[in-house]
Amino acid sequence: MLSDAKKLIENASTIVVVQAENPDGDSLGSSIALEEILGDMGKHVTMYCPVDIPKYLRYIRGWDRVTGDFDTKADLAIIVDTSADVLLGKTLETPGVRHFLESHPVLVLDHHITASTLTFEHTLVSQDVVATGELIHNLAADSGWEINPQAAESMLIAIMSDSLGLTTQNTTADTFEVASKLVRLGASNSDIELRRREFMKKSPEILAYKGQLIGRIEYLLDGKLGLVHIPWEDIQEYSDQYNPSMLVLDEMRLVEGVEVTCAIKTYPDGKATGKLRCNTPVADAIAGYFGGGGHAYAAGFRAYDAYETIVKELVDATDKALRDYDTSTTQHAD
Structure with missing residues (x-):
């Protein structure tokens, strides 16, 4: 399935990355990582979310490039961090979007253990990873795509978010290895945490x-x-x-x-x-x-x-x- 995802992405020129209506650290980090990686490959990438990015996530660099306008001129849509149709309700209600998704290639990248309720042909769900960000790292590494420091940081944020700081039971030795690789590629967990704590301050x-x-x-x-x-x-x-x-x-x-x-x-x-x-x-x-x-x-x-x-x-x-x-x-x- 990694090879199918690689082929879909490499054959597309314009890509829209879609988050569900409950954005979190994994979905946002995964979106930004894809924007960085695929942008470096010469792709035109837009990030779409049907709701505003919550303030508590705005420590994540690149959040402000997420838009509520769906690019219906794209060649490919990549849905990240969900394979549940109930979480795409607002997206599917947006004029023109349902038709686009039914008439264009769609790639789903997810890691949730709940059975997929989406019917798109290309669905890559790996329950062996702790976060979609880890899955994207594996896809990029397997495909030979370059991971720049911003992409590395975004994927590390995604992993740390869904693993609660590498503490959940589904965090594996592979997860630690991926996190280590991302740090070597330029991500700084201490810098991320400083920004996160600043945004977590309460009035x-x-x-x-x-x-x-x-x-x-x-x-x-x-x-x-x-x-x-x-x-x-x-x-x-x-x-x-x-x-x-x-x-x-x-x-x-x-x-x-x-x-x-x-x-x-x-x-x-x-x-x-x-x-x-x-x-x-x-x-x-x-x-x-x-x-x-x-x-x-x-x-x-x-x-x-x-x-x-x-x-x-x-x-x-x-x-x-x-x-x-x-x-x-x-x-x-x-």
């Missing part, structure tokens, strides 16, 4: 709001599930400064007895989004109940029911996922 208002969120946390399933609700009013008031869910999810995960944490945002159109962070590797199973997906320890979903209904279904899905996990680990132990 007194945000710190006070964090206290409010902590006060709202509910513990369900005998304390195994931590839940916080972020209504539309909060999203409007605070999201421009900081992603509300990220203020508390990691700390919720550190509470004794908690195995699963979830932040649910609710919107005026009836949509709700859930962000999952887990201590037990069941996040993808829970998200899958709602048609979402992700990783074993971090995943997300979208739903269109009443908040109370979603919470009930979340409790049921979490209970089942934890029971199934306990059963499987017991069987393996036997």
Whole structure:
């Protein structure tokens, strides 16, 4: 499949790199890395995302080149860091984009363990890598493409983002080797971290709001599930400064007895989004109940029911996922 991806890319002159509507460090870093690598090959590359890049990601150099205008004159589209159609809803609703994707070559580069729900012919999903950025490194190395320092930095950001600093269980020896190669190619993890910390600074208002969120946390399933609700009013008031869910999810995960944490945002159109962070590797199973997906320890979903209904279904899905996990680990132990 690497050879197919190489052929598709090398035969294209103009390429649009597509992120889903939930950009993160991996999707953005992967997009910028492709722009750098393919640009050095003489390709004209644009980066598309249907939503604005969140402020917490703006420490990543090149974020400001991402546009909300889809280049329908491109020869090839590369979708990065998702193989789920539910996360491309806004993209597919953009006039002309669905027709473009149905009538032009499309390459999907992803690493999520959730089964692909996209029907494009050329889908390269590698579950052996911790991030799409690692997959792009492997594709570039296998193809003999040059990796400049900015591309190396962008891929390192992608890897560090999805591996939580090379600490997740799906981080392998190969991941460490790739990170080492990227540093040799010019990436500086200390420089990246300095910029990230600068952007992570919080205003007194945000710190006070964090206290409010902590006060709202509910513990369900005998304390195994931590839940916080972020209504539309909060999203409007605070999201421009900081992603509300990220203020508390990691700390919720550190509470004794908690195995699963979830932040649910609710919107005026009836949509709700859930962000999952887990201590037990069941996040993808829970998200899958709602048609979402992700990783074993971090995943997300979208739903269109009443908040109370979603919470009930979340409790049921979490209970089942934890029971199934306990059963499987017991069987393996036997």
